Amino acid sequence: MSLWNYGTDVMDALVELLVSLASSRGEYVELCLETLVANFMPPSGPSSTYYSVDFWKQPRGIAKKTQVLERVHSTLKDISHLVPLLPKKLEEVLRVKMPNIYTKEPIMVMYVESMLRLENSPMGELVGSSVLYSLVDRLIELDVDIAWDEILQDDFQKGIFDMELEDLEGHAEDHIEEDSDKVSRDLIIQRFFSGNLVAQKLDSLMVLTFEHFNSCHERGRLDKVFATFLESFKKTIMTAYKSKFTQFVMFYACSLDPEICGTRFTDELLKIFMTNSNPEWRMSAVAYLASYLARARFVPVTVAAFTIESVVNWCFLYCQNHNGDINPRVHKVFYAACQAIMYVLCFRLRQMLAVPRLKSQLVLMRIEDIFGSPFKPLQVCLPSIVEEFLRLVKASNVISLPQSFLDHGLLESEHSRAFGGSERFDMFFPFDPCLLRKCDSYIRDNYVYWSTVRKAYEEDEDEVTSDEEDADTISGRGNRRMSDGSEMSDDEENFDDDAFDCSLDKMSITPRDSSAKFGGRMQRFVQMPSKIRPSTSPESL
Template sequence: MGQLLPIVNEYLSVMEEDVEINDLQLNYYYRDTLLAGSDGGENYAELVKCLQPKKHLKSHDAAQLLTTLKSLSEVVSYIDPIQHESLLSSLSRLSLWDYAPTDRKYDAAADIMDALLELIVSLAASKGIYVDFCLELLVKHFVPPKYAFEFLKNENGVGMKNKVLSRVHAALKHIADLVPLAPLRLSPIVVHSMPKRFAKEPEIVMYVENMLMLESGEIGEIVGGTMLPALVDKLIELDVEIGWDGKLQEDAKCIFAMEIQDFADFEDDDEKYYSMCTTELLNRNNLQGNQVAEKLDSLIVLTFLHLESCQSKGRLAEVFDILLTSFKRTVLNTYKSKFAQFVMFYACALDSEGCGVNFAMVLTEMFDSRVNPPITRMSAVAYLASYLSRAKFLSSELVANIIQRLVDWCFAYCKLHDFDMNPQAHQVFYSACQAIMYILCFRMKSLMEVPRLKVKLIKMPMELIWKHKLNPLKVCLPSVVEEFLKQAKAARLFMSAELFIFDDLLEADLSKAFGGINRLDMFFPFDPCLLKKSESYLRPHFVRWSKVRTTYDTYANEELSDSGSEASDDDFVDMNAKDMNDYDMAGSVEAGLDFDPDLNKMSITPKSMKYGFQAQTEGRMPSNIRLSTTTESFV
């Protein structure tokens, strides 16, 4: 054996008698060993061996490791990246998780963790060349070794996790204080080290949890602008991996039939509903046993909780601005995005008067700006329509004002294009027309109940738009057109009877040229969220179709009242329901009525089909609007 072990043993035996002298002597010894490098023979080899991880660390080994780490912290300036490559390699394999309190307890565990972090911090501060190396060592601890995940599940797991991660983040803050440029180096390291697509759910969730701790921590002002966009990018990456392209129509029968027919059967059994509506759906699509959806669901919920924390600390507006920039860069034009956009929805719900209004106005401006390419404008107005329709927290005044802007834009467009329709040449126009109709499918009743908003709505030149040669009623999605005209007729919104006589509302070549199954202009991004955990957070803020009061519901009830008949509870949707967990779909499907579930949706990328507008449809849930999964009507 070399001389290192006897010297350390001697130090350990006399340290209580003369600590200061022996510390100094030991530091000189380690300095000389480092200066000799690999040419130092057994002394350097023993030093490297001492730093190598051991599965079973005895008390004496723990004391030796502790002494070595402390001494190296004093002589880090002598560590050379070339001469001491093997030492740095051994250091990189040491893990705090190996020394955190577990069922393998020994007295020096916490001291070893602190000494290891002290060495890492000292090394980072000693020479600029080690900053990235030390930051990578710390970021590596965001996710524990595989064996530790099982331990984290028991009653001591939370304590173990907190002991490690609190130290890691404190060390990152310490390095940032000593090396001001370190946070700028940290951001790309964190983003690059994110678990890849095949990582298991606990790994990626814990890693993102640490990213959000950085964002809200003391160095968040510097790194926060990177953490949140990186998280949004990860959400999108997982989202588009849940690919139901080509199978949407096949599986839509399951989702929307469940949403319409069977919600009432499962209102007291969420587990049963979601296992049928989500798990079976995703498994049928070969989505890796639903693992991708579960990862995405957990990450979205984690983001929701972070937003709640930001709100409680008064920094939601600041975080929202970062998310909004990321949304415009990443999410907006990702046509396969199905769930990631609900992060924006939830942020708006937490601050309806600030973030909520801001999001609506930004989308409106993006649509209105000719600087943006057509595909961006079409996407923005699709998001706007879906957001105004589904966000329970938005005021009728705001909705009416935005409808006014869209109508004014469409009217001005009509005056500049006085010729026959051409769906390919006027896609932005038709997108805006479809957005107006879609919003009014959800909001017409609530707007018409406010006298000044009713007057405002009636005065809008919508009738001139619908009768123009561009003829949007024959180009936009037939299911939206049919429901819109049905409500407009009941509300007596237009004077022209010809608007309500449509025997040729077919999704023929004109409509297909504008839309089609995978087009953004047929996309309603805030259709009901099918992720179980995420949906439970969204539910109180989300409007589902079964709770929307339509104008023809009122018209039908007035006719019953005039005839002296009493409407039963089964003849209309209970608009006064207050139970946030109520999934009652009363009024959508009558007992014994056969129906085609493909006709029951106003959904993302609906199926091409033929529709005929029935002017005298009974006052019940229309068969062409996809139901929502959430709560009560607009007031």
């Protein structure tokens, strides 16, 4: 008997019977639980009224759902008071009854809502971990079922953010007053996700997870729930070959509590990179770490600087303890770490230079020893990131690299192509912009977009040029930093750390047309990767 098929009187009689059966004989407990959990969802069948998506938008559908689920959860609570072993049996029932990825979206959402409701109840102390593990497993199954060829087939060398700009330019007259980041994202979403039912299911379930995080945060138990998600992340998400969006559950949880959850996430990724014996896991961990530090607006620049310093120190010791020349296969963890360093600096260098003590810390790092080593990481890592990094180095005059490196231009070689093949992990930047419409509304306020970084350094170039002209006119001397790398200006010396503004217009110091310094206008394919391609998986590359 399904509660969904009867009126309130019959529903009440049935749940009373289930309580009596479960409490009278232990052999009936599991059958009673199966009946109740089965009622998390309406009865299935192509002709069922409940399988109509529109039904759940109507008042009678909402009322029926409330009537049934209130009785189901109330009965589970009553039975748990009478049968101490119920939570242990409930774990297995919840796992077995979990709908598969082909279940219609409203039905799957309804089941997950009930799962999370249990996790947030007193029974959550006993069944919460299994509930969250099952949820993450289902999210990953949906995630990997979304094929990237349904979204975008992109040339290996072309930066996807250029693709966004091209799409945006075609609609510029229609969207002059709108935010360019939002418009470009919406254009891509509309083009590639319209009608993709799997993506829509994943989007809805992730929003449920976000709301669950919010509820836990308000109740002061986010750190405990996050610990479970972190374990599931390490076992399921981080090792998933094609994860595209599920990792944003971690990003959002960290944004709610950067001090506890965010720090724990950073420390765990750094620990995996430093100590794990599996090279693929280490490469994935350092890619997650770099993407998180670069993209999370809520991560203080001090945290980003000290974390990257740890990666730099590891790379320096690696160079000291290993001999050899370029070998992407043997030294793949080292190259992944080098690319992570460059990636974070492309986003964060300007912020670091704005804080005197971080600038001093950056000068003391052995970055030049790493990139000038016989392993030649600049010839192995992704050319678009290398080019952006070199432009930053040349403009900032903080990191000392041989002039031949700075003037080399595009450093693509057979090594970078080999390291950029179908089996690599170093281009996997998991927190590139999320293309799920609902999720994006939760993420965007705490997210750093590359377009904003680029706008910031374009404005910087204009400011620096203007300042230099004024200084030359008034005092007959140029900017000390740009000419010979001497001490900071008086304004920088007197910079107040507490007054430091971490807004998005402080993200980069790269000049707008620094491509001219590399022998002419840069091709589109050497722009920083921004959206789809780096987040896909090694396979798509």
